[in-house]
Amino acid sequence: MERGPWREAMPNAFGTRRHFGPESAGMRNNIVLIGFMGSGKTSIGRLVAQRLGFQFVDTDAIVVERVGMQVAEIFAKHGEPWFREQESAALRSLGILQRAVVSTGGGIVLHPRNRELLRELGFVVWLTASEEVIFERVSRNKKRPLLQTADPRTTVHELLERRRPLYEGAAQFTVDSSSLAHEAAAEAVIAEARRAFSWQTVA
């Protein structure tokens, strides 16, 4: 993928990293949050939406509502591939959305077409955290079907290794929330989104 001269090779002191510059011109004014389970997409996304007066949308919630079952139940009854189809359909249903923060399920980047759709939807931010912090956060909630394994620590490690390049490739901006309060992470997302959206109007 084309990388602009604005790319910062290393994260800066604020735990943020810009992937792309003005070639994002023409993007729709939604903020799309991607990242692993436990990276703070829902909590940080709600804060961002609240502060900008944007609508908050969650792809998992759309699936749950459409199917009428919780995510764990869907995995148990229909399996992961079927869940992935519902997840892609949820993403496609956001075609006309504007001024929204879209929080996505951690596996949404697995499907190449989804990665294109995410970019078409708006400014894509990868919320990340260290593996230790992620494991600590996901351990508090036992509902996630993919982590119901004999060794969830190794599962987190393997899933993260596999997905990291996909998040990296899909995102225009990264915020590492390992040592950031949710408020600070939300502020970082908002500041960068404002910059990205104003490039669009200047262009």
Ligand code: S3P
């Ligand atoms: C998944 C993440 C979950 C949910 C499902 C699968 C994944 O969403 O979509 O359990 O594959 O990483 P969160 O990232 O919001 O936990």
